[in-house]
Amino acid sequence: MNTQNLSEDISVKMSEAATPAMAVGNRGATTRIVGVVALAYAVSVFVQNALFGVTGAPSYGDPLGVVLTYHAENRGALAVTSGLEAVNMVLLLLFVTALHGLVQRRGGAGADWSRLAVAAGATLSALFALTIATHIAVVLAADGLSEPTPAFELMWQLHAATFALSLPALGATFLGAALATHASGLTRPWQRLLGVAGGSLLILAGPGNLAIADGSPLVLVGALGLATWLVWFVATGLRLIRG
DSSP states (O other): OHHHHHHHHHHHHHHHHHHHHHHHHHHHHHHHHHHHHHHHHHHHHHHHHHHHHHTTOOOTTSOHHHHHHHHHHOHHHHHHHHHHHHHHHHHHHHHHHHHHHHHHHTTSTTHHHHHHHHHHHHHHHHHHHHHHHHHHHHHHHHTTOSSOOHHHHHHHHHHHHHHHHHHHHHHHHHHHHHHHHHHTTSSOHHHHHHHHHHHHHHHHHGGGHHHHHTTOTTHHHHHHHHHHHHHHHHHHHHHHHHO
16 A cells, blocks of 8 residues: 555656656747747748849839839749748748747746737738738739729739838837847847847838838838848747757
């Protein structure tokens, strides 16, 4: 009887000792998964923007004839960029949601910032979905047109407007994610500074959305913020994978 009780006590103690180790192991695996998602998102966005650059995508200030010619001649490449946007949307939502859970499991420091990242990330995904949907409409409309029509011009303007409005949402997502990861001890101080600087650039570009949609060079401020966002994603993804 005493031997049985002793065996049960040992089993209970071993189970209690193993539980924290399992929790740490699960948390480590989750951290690495979030890191992989971050890297995948950064690569997807980079490839998407590289395709726009290689094919010579027009700016919002270019004549409509140039816009029409570009979309009519690059339908294949634009089909790839549209497909990548669907991938980006899923990866971004996975990242901000998993990050919020990770922050909470690490004690909750930075949870308010991770909530901001989730809310802003959902808003950003919706705006990017509208941006790419209008871009798809532009590509489809360009097929068979010999010259721009009022409907074509309106769709292009709507595409430009939704892109411009997405910049402050991107900035808020960036700011929330960078501050949340730093507060929970997941990233280095320089990554927080990168997030604050890049996120602020994107948010500051937001009020100039009308000018950006009309082809203003102010879009370069948003482009710099986007580049900073990708650098942060790569650095953060690598750090999370390394644990």
